[in-house]
Amino acid sequence: MNQPDNRPAILSDRVTVNGTATPLSLLADGTLRWSEGGRRSLIIEKEVLGFAADGPNIKLATLVQTGDGSSCTGVSRATLVRNDVVFRPSSEETQSLWLQKLREFIDSLGRPKRLFVFVNPFGGKKSGVNIFHDQVKPLLQDAQLQFTLQETKHQLHAKEIVASLDVSKYDGIVCVSGDGILVEVVNGLLQREDWDTAIKIPLGVIPAGTGNGMAKSLLDSVGDPCAVANAVLAIIRGHKRTVDVATITQGETRFFSILMLAWGLVADIDIESEKYRWMGSARIGFYALGRIFHLRQYTGRVYFVPAPGFEAYGEPTSYPGNSTRKGSIGDSIDVEPVKLQSLCYQGPEVKLEDLSWRVINGPFISVWLHNVPWGAEKTMAAPDAKFSDGYLDLIIMKDCTKLPLLSLMSKLDNGDHVKSPYVTYLKVKAFVLEPGPRLEEPEKEGIIDADGEVLARGKGSYQCEKKALMAYDKLQITVDQGLATFFTPI
Numbered sequence: 001m002n003q004p005d006n007r008p009a010i011l012s013d014r015v016t017v018n019g020t021a022t023p024l025s026l027l028a029d030g031t032l033r034w035s036e037g038g039r040r041s042l043i044i045e046k047e048v049l050g051f052a053a054d055g056p057n058i059k060l061a062t063l064v065q066t067g068d069g070s071s072c073t074g075v076s077r078a079t080l081v082r083n084d085v086v087f088r089p090s091s092e093e094t095q096s097l098w099l100q101k102l103r104e105f106i107d108s109l110g111r112p113k114r115l116f117v118f119v120n121p122f123g124g125k126k127s128g129v130n131i132f133h134d135q136v137k138p139l140l141q142d143a144q145l146q147f148t149l150q151e152t153k154h155q156l157h158a159k160e161i162v163a164s165l166d167v168s169k170y171d172g173i174v175c176v177s178g179d180g181i182l183v184e185v186v187n188g189l190l191q192r193e194d195w196d197t198a199i200k201i202p203l204g205v206i207p208a209g210t211g212n213g214m215a216k217s218l219l220d221s222v223g224d225p226c227a228v229a230n231a232v233l234a235i236i237r238g239h240k241r242t243v244d245v246a247t248i249t250q251g252e253t254r255f256f257s258i259l260m261l262a263w264g265l266v267a268d269i270d271i272e273s274e275k276y277r278w279m280g281s282a283r284i285g286f287y288a289l290g291r292i293f294h295l296r297q298y299t300g301r302v303y304f305v306p307a308p309g310f311e312a313y314g315e316p317t318s319y320p321g322n323s324t325r326k327g328s329i330g331d332s333i334d335v336e337p338v339k340l341q342s343l344c345y346q347g348p349e350v351k352l353e354d355l356s357w358r359v360i361n362g363p364f365i366s367v368w369l370h371n372v373p374w375g376a377e378k379t380m381a382a383p384d385a386k387f388s389d390g391y392l393d394l395i396i397m398k399d400c401t402k403l404p405l406l407s408l409m410s411k412l413d414n415g416d417h418v419k420s421p422y423v424t425y426l427k428v429k430a431f432v433l434e435p436g437p438r439l440e441e442p443e444k445e446g447i448i449d450a451d452g453e454v455l456a457r458g459k460g461s462y463q464c465e466k467k468a469l470m471a472y473d474k475l476q477i478t479v480d481q482g483l484a485t486f487f488t489p490i
Contacts, residue, residue, distance in 0.1 A: 007031070011101050016088040024087060026098075030105055032060075034087075042085065044102075045109055049142040049236060051102050058098055060085040061142035063233055080229040082139070111238040112171035112202070112487075115140070115147045118158050118185070120177035123209035131208045132176045135228045143236045147174075152181060162188030162198075172202040172487060174235060178209015179259055183451040186245065186484060187256045190345040199245075199345070204235040204487040207377070211452060213259050214486075217372035221387075222489045226377050234489040242388045242482030244371055247347035248450055249322060250475040254347065258484060259451040260375055261477065263435055264298050264366035265291060265397065267449035272462045292406055297363040298446050299436035305355045307391045307427035314358035320432050322476045348480040352430060360396065360424070363439045365405070368395040369431060369477065373415070383415030384427070390481030392431065396424040431477040445472050 009025040017024070017034060024034040030044040042048055042062060049061040062085055065078035089095040117136075120128045129151065140147055148170075152158050158181045162173070167189075175181040182205050189198040207215040207226055216226045224230045246257040262270060273287035303320045306313055368375075370382035370393045382393035400408065400422035411417040418425040435458070437445045445458020448470070457464045458472035 010105075011097060013090050013094050013098070015090060017086070026101055026105070044105055045237065048106070049139060049233075050106070050144045051099070052144075053095065053099060054086065056092070056095065057086050057088045058095060058102075060087075063139065063142075063229060079225070079227070080233065082142075082229075109238065111143070111145075111236060113146060114170050115145060115172050115174050115204070115235070116165065116170045117147045117149050117174045117176060118161075118181050119149065119151050120158075120175070120181045120208065121151055123178045123180060128176050128208040131206070131228055136176055136206055136232055139229065139232045139236065145236065152177075156184060159184035159188035159191075163192060167198050167201045170201065171238075172204055172235065174204040174206065174487075176206045176208045178207075178211050178452070179205075179213050180209065180452055182214060183256075183258060183453065186258055190245070190256050193343040195345045199484055202238075202240050202485045202487050204231070206231040206235075211376040211379075213375045213377075213379070214372060216374040216377045217385075217387075218486060218488050220374060224489050230489065235487045237489075239488050239490055240485050241488040243484045243486050244388055244390060244392075244479050244481055245483040246369075246371060246392060246477050246479045247345075248455065248470075248475055248477050249347065250470040250473065251322070253470055255450055255453075255455060255469060256345070257371065257450045257477075259371055260381065261369040261433075261451075261455075262367070262449045263300075263433060263446060264364050265296070266366050266368050266375075266381075267447045268296065268462070270449050270452065271447050271454055288409060289406075292402055292409065295365065295402055295405070296441075296446075297365055297439040299439055299442075300362045300364065301359055301434045301436075302364075302367055302394075302396070303357050303359050303432040303434070304394060304426075304428040305352075305357055305430040307429055310426040310428070311356070311358075313424065313426050314360045317357050317359040319353045319355065319357050320359075320434065320474070322432070322474065348478050350430070350478060352476075352478070355430060362436060363398070365397040365400055366395075367433065369393070369428075370395065371479075379412045380415035381412065382425075383418060384425075387486075388482040389427075390479060391427040391429055392477070392479055394424075394426050394428050394431065397422055398424070429479065432474060433477075434474045435472055448472065448475070 008028045010028055012025040014021060015024045022034045026032055031041050033041040047062050047064050049063055051058055051060045062083050063080050064083055066081045089098050119132045162185050173185055192198045205215045206228055215231055219226050219230050248255045248257055269288045269291050368381060370385050373380055373382050373385045375381040385393040404422060408417045408420045408422060417423060444460030447454060447461050448456040454468050456470045456472040457468050
């Protein structure tokens with residue numbers, strides 16, 4: 001039996017819904033409640049995209065949960081379905097009043113009104129354009145949200161545009177892509193002279209690539225599936241959260257990272273599997289099998305400043321210093337260099353020499369440094385990672401034979417791999433990687449991968465003839481807590 005609703009109403013009227021007269025109330029908390037077909041309600045903040053007058057009627061564009069859907073991890077979750085609710089107020093006067101009160105309430109929510117939208121037509125299965133036009137654009141239009149659309153034409157195109165974009169004209173920048181375009185945007189914002197203002201613009205990401213690690217991390221943090229509709233709704237609602245940004249430095253060159261850095265097995269799988277990009281995200285699992293059964297180990301060492309509670313890992317050492325080597329930079333670089341110019345972002349201000357450093361020596365199977373929990377839709381690399389705690393999660397794999405490693409890798413979809421005795425998992429405040437050659441083939445070196453981009457290619461590595469941003473040598477990572485802002489589901 002329905003209990004009476006005693007919440008105060010902003011507006012009440014006897015309206016017609018689907019040909020049936022029913023009382024309709026707009027409550028002070030933004031709930032629309034009526035009784036047609038049984039007691040029903042809509043929460044404006046969560047479910048109403050927008051509204052419009054339609055002759056004597058008012059049409060509400062809604063996105064509501066219905067049925068059971070499958071999340072990126074296969075867990076059954078409700079899916080979002082687009083729907084219209086149409087009602088006819090009792091008079092022209094009350095229609096005007098309804099339109100006024102609905103507008104006042106939605107305006108009070110602080111939703112974005114104008115977005116700059118990047119669409120990557122080349123990422124993943126090259127479906128970004130279709131995803132935008134078929135799934136994203138209709139929802140933005142329902143929300144009466146203005147947008148400027150830009151398809152990226154080549155690598156670094158988004159970074160070039162953002163470098164001179166008048167961000168004051170927009171309430172957010174949205175990337176309909178995988179993580180690559182998002183990383184370009186962050187790097188572009190931080191290379192501006194007004195970086196401290198520019199980096200405050202909220203960023204949104206809609207999964208349309210191979211990995212989709214940031215979209216997955218943001219949506220999964222509230223139990224939402226990694227789906228386009230959920231990502232768009234998060235942007236429309238306008239909630240925000242801060243996210244740490246890591247600065248990777250080598251000599252006078254740097255790269256700004258929001259996802260992860262990898263060296264060893266994970267980097268080899270991520271980059272070398274690009275030859276199978278036509279397979280979409282399945283390429284990762286397919287290529288991983290080959291790499292595990294032809295396992296490589298790399299010599300080298302990692303230095304780190306442990307977060308509180310992780311001081312027992314490694315051995316004490318002094319600050320190892322930063323490399324002064326320069327990468328092989330030319331016309332065919334994978335990512336554009338950033339020189340340490342005084343007017344752009346310099347990285348966090350911290351005296352590294354004064355910190356308590358520790359070291360772990362190789363050989364290593366894999367070294368993985370993560371800023372967010374998910375590296376891809378089915379890879380929960382760092383289950384304890386937080387968006388804005390000022391630390392990076394370090395995942396190290398050392399002595400592990402092939403069969404236990406295969407079992408370990410199969411647990412990446414739920415984060416249980418970090419429970420393995422073959423995995424060292426801790427949080428760090430600062431980090432230095434000193435990469436070495438392969439243990440069994442010392443004439444060959446590896447790949448250093450940051451956010452899906454190749455930072456360095458050692459001799460004898462995959463496509464080592466290509467020029468890269470940094471040398472295969474010591475590099476340093478520091479983290480700036482909550483520097484960037486992202487649209488988030490709540």
